[in-house]
Amino acid sequence: MEEMQGKQLHLGVLLYGCGHHQAAWLMPDSSIERIGDIAYYQSLAQLAETGCFDAVFFADNHSFPANDSDEMPAFWLDPVVSLTAISQVTNYVGLVSTISSTFSNPFTASRQLLSLDHITKGRVGWNLVTSMTDGEALNHSMEELPSHDKRYEKAEEFAALMNKLFLSWDSKEFLYDRAERQLINPVNIRPVNHKGAYYKVKGPSTTPKSPQGKPVAMQAGASKQGIALASKYADAVYSVSWNLNQAKKFHKKLDEQVKQNKDCERYIKVFPGLVTYVGRTHEEALAKKSALDEKLPVETALKRLSFFLQQDCSNWEIDKKVPTLPPVEEFMGPVGRYETILEIINDTQPTVKELLGYLNAGGGHFTLIGTPKEIVDQIEVWLEAGVADGFNLMPPTLPGSLEDFVDLIVPEMQKRNIFRKQYEGRTFREHLGLT
Numbered sequence: 001m002e003e004m005q006g007k008q009l010h011l012g013v014l015l016y017g018c019g020h021h022q023a024a025w026l027m028p029d030s031s032i033e034r035i036g037d038i039a040y041y042q043s044l045a046q047l048a049e050t051g052c053f054d055a056v057f058f059a060d061n062h063s064f065p066a067n068d069s070d071e072m073p074a075f076w077l078d079p080v081v082s083l084t085a086i087s088q089v090t091n092y093v094g095l096v097s098t099i100s101s102t103f104s105n106p107f108t109a110s111r112q113l114l115s116l117d118h119i120t121k122g123r124v125g126w127n128l129v130t131s132m133t134d135g136e137a138l139n140h141s142m143e144e145l146p147s148h149d150k151r152y153e154k155a156e157e158f159a160a161l162m163n164k165l166f167l168s169w170d171s172k173e174f175l176y177d178r179a180e181r182q183l184i185n186p187v188n189i190r191p192v193n194h195k196g197a198y199y200k201v202k203g204p205s206t207t208p209k210s211p212q213g214k215p216v217a218m219q220a221g222a223s224k225q226g227i228a229l230a231s232k233y234a235d236a237v238y239s240v241s242w243n244l245n246q247a248k249k250f251h252k253k254l255d256e257q258v259k260q261n262k263d264c265e266r267y268i269k270v271f272p273g274l275v276t277y278v279g280r281t282h283e284e285a286l287a288k289k290s291a292l293d294e295k296l297p298v299e300t301a302l303k304r305l306s307f308f309l310q311q312d313c314s315n316w317e318i319d320k321k322v323p324t325l326p327p328v329e330e331f332m333g334p335v336g337r338y339e340t341i342l343e344i345i346n347d348t349q350p351t352v353k354e355l356l357g358y359l360n361a362g363g364g365h366f367t368l369i370g371t372p373k374e375i376v377d378q379i380e381v382w383l384e385a386g387v388a389d390g391f392n393l394m395p396p397t398l399p400g401s402l403e404d405f406v407d408l409i410v411p412e413m414q415k416r417n418i419f420r421k422q423y424e425g426r427t428f429r430e431h432l433g434l435t
Contacts, residue, residue, distance in 0.1 A: 007383055009419045010390025010432060012055040012096065012271060013048050015041060017074040019397035020275065021361035022304065023296035025072065031398060036076040038085045044399055045086040048093055051406035052420050054431040055094030055125060057218075057392065058082060062103055063135035070300055080112050087120045094428035096125035096218060101158035102151050103131060103140045107201055110165035113215045114207040122212030122427030126162075127238065128219050128229070130155050132334055148332070152225035157196045159217070159233040164192040166214035168204035212427040216434065222250065222336025231257040235434055236269035238392050240336040242343045242364050247272055247387035269432060272382070273365030274391035278375055278404045285369045292396055293357055301356040308337050308363065318353040340364035361396040372412040383418065 018024050018031040025032040034040035045056045058079035065071060079097040087095060095116065099109050109126075117124040130151035131137075137145040145151070169189040175182050192203030219226065219234040230237045231254060241247035251270055258266055279285035298318060306313045309325065310333040316323065322345050331338045344350065344358050358364060366382075368375045382388040395401030413419035429435050 007418060008433075009379065009383055009413060010269065010271065011051070011053045011393060011419070012057050012094070012390070013044075013053055013393040013395065013402060014057045014059060014273070015044050015398065016059060016394070017072050017398070019361075019401060020394040021292045021296075021396035022300055023292045023360070024397045026295045027292065027397065029400070035072075035074065038077065038082060041077070041082055042086050042089045044402060045090050045093060045095075047399060047402055047406060049090050051402075051410045052423060053093055053393075054390065055096050055428060056083075056086065057096040057125075057127065058098060059127075060098040060100065060129075061133075061136065062100065062131065062139050063133060065135055068303070070297075080116065083124075084116055084119065087116065087123065092123070092423040092426065092431075094123050094125055094216070094431055095120060096127055096216075096428075098127045098129055100129050100131045100136075101155040102146065103136065104158075106158055106161045106199060107165060107203075107205070110162050111205055111207050114166060114205065114210055117210035117212065117215050118207065122210055122429065124210070124212075125216035125218055125235075125428050128155060128159060128217065128233070130221065130226075148223065148225065152221075152223075152229060154198045155229055156232075157198050159229065161192075161194050161196070161199055161201060163214065163233070164194055165201070165203060165205045167209050168192050169208050171208040174208065212429045212435075216428045216432065220336075222334075222339065226335075227253050227257050230254065230268060231261055231266075234268055235429075236271060236389070236432065239270055239272045240340045240364060241272045241366055241387070242340050242358075243347055243366070244382065244385060244387065245347075246340065246343045247366070247382060248385070251387045269389040270387065271390050271392045272388050273362055273394050274379075275362040275365050275367040275394050275396060276375055276401065276405055276409065277367075277369045277396060278372060278408050280371065280408070282370050282374065285371065289361075289369055289396070293360055296360055298353075298356070301360060304363075305356065305359065308333075308341060308359070313352075316352045318356070319351055322350060322352055322355050337363055362394040365394055366391070372408045375409055376412045376416065376418075379413070380416070380418065 017035050024030055048056050060079050061075045064073060083095040083097055113124055113126050134144045173185040173188045175185055189204055194201045217233055217235045219230040220238040239250050241250055277285045277289045302313050328339050341364055344364055368378050414421050425431060
C-alpha cells in the first residue's frame with residue numbers, strides 16, 4: 001500500500017500472564033514461573049516502551065476460583081500496585097488499570113489513580129468495568145452479582161463521581177507561602193458534596209488534579225448500556241471485533257449514541273483488540289500459531305467456550321458444525337464476546353474445532369497471521385476505514401509475541417509513517433492526542 005499521510009496509529013498492550021493463548025504456559029520457553037514476579041512485568045513494559053507503545057494495560061478479576069488444575073493465577077498482583085512499580089522503570093509509556101465500579105470505593109480509587117498520575121507526571125489511564133461473575137461478588141459481601149442494569153446504573157454514578165474527585169482542586173491552590181504563613185487557598189478548595197443513589201461523598205479529594213488534568217478514561221462494555229456509558233465518560237474504548245464488518249457496526253453504534261448526548265460533537269477513540277502471529281515468512285507465522293494450538297487440550301478450550309456462551313459445551317462433538325445459538329437479544333452474559341462468536345460463526349461456518357482455534361488466543365479478537373507487510377497491510381485497512389484509531393495488542397505469548405511485534409511490525413508501521421518513531425509528549429493524553 002502507498003504511504004498514508006496524517007493518520008497515526010495508537011498502540012496499547014494488554015499484559016496477561018505469560019500470553020493470551022491458552023496454551024502459552026505449556027510451551028517449553030514460557031514465562032509461567034515468573035507471573036508473580038514484578039520484574040517480569042517491568043521488563044514487558046520496558047519492551048513496550050522500546051516499541052513506542054502508547055500504553056500498557058492490566059485487566060483485573062476479583063476472584064480466583066481455583067477449581068481446576070489448569071486455572072491461571074493471572075491476577076496475582078493488584079494492577080495499580082503493579083503499575084506503580086512499572087512506573088519506576090519507565091519514562092513515557094502510559095499505564096492503564098482496570099477499576100470495577102461494582103466493587104471499588106470511588107474516593108479510594110480516584111485517590112490511588114491520581115496519586116499514580118502525580119508520581120508519573122501524567123501517564124495514567126483507567127478502564128471502567130462492571131465485573132462479570134458471582135464469584136467476584138462473593139468476595140465483596142454480596143450473594144451474587146447485581147443485575148446488568150443495576151451494575152450500569154451504579155457505574156454511571158461512579159464515573160460521574162470519579163470525575164468530580166479527579167478535578168476537585170488544583171495544585172496551584174497549594175501556596176506554601178512562608179512569609180504570609182499561608183499553606184493553601186481554602187477559598188478554591190471546596191467539597192464536592194455528592195449525594196446519589198449509591199454514594200454520598202463530601203470531598204474534596206486529598207490529592208489535587210494531575211499534570212494531565214485527570215487520568216485518561218477508558219471503557220470496554222459492548223452492551224447497549226456499556227456503549228451509552230462510554231459515550232458520556234470515556235476518552236477511548238476497547239472493543240472486540242472479529243472482522244471489519246463487526247468493527248463498523250460497533251463504531252456506528254458508538255457514533256449514534258454520542259449524537260444523542262449533550263456533548264454530541266465529542267470524539268471517542270476506538271481500540272479493537274489485536275492478536276498477531278508474525279514471521280519473516282507466512283509459513284513461519286502459521287507455524288507459530290500451530291505450535292500453540294497443538295499444545296492446548298480440547299477440554300480446556302471447551303471450558304472457556306462454555307464461559308463465553310454461558311452454557312455447557314463439554315459434550316459438543318468437535319468435528320461437527322457449531323450448534324445453533326440463541327440470538328444476542330436473549331443472551332444474559334457479556335454481550336461483546338457473544339456477538340463476536342456469532343460473527344465468527346456467520347463469517348466462517350466453522351466446526352466446533354475450528355471455532356476453538358479462532359478463540360484460543362484473545363477470544364475472538366481481530367487476528368492477523370503473516371509477514372510484517374501482510375499484517376500492516378490489514379492494519380492500514382482498518383485505519384483507513386475509520387473503524388480503529390489504534391489497537392490493543394493481545395500477544396499470544398509473552399514476551400515472545402511482544403518481542404516479535406516490536407522487532408518486526410513496529411518498523412514496518414514506522415516505514416509507512418503511520419506510527420511514531422519516538423515519543424513527542426510525556427503524558428498519556430499527549431500520546432493519544434487528547435490535549
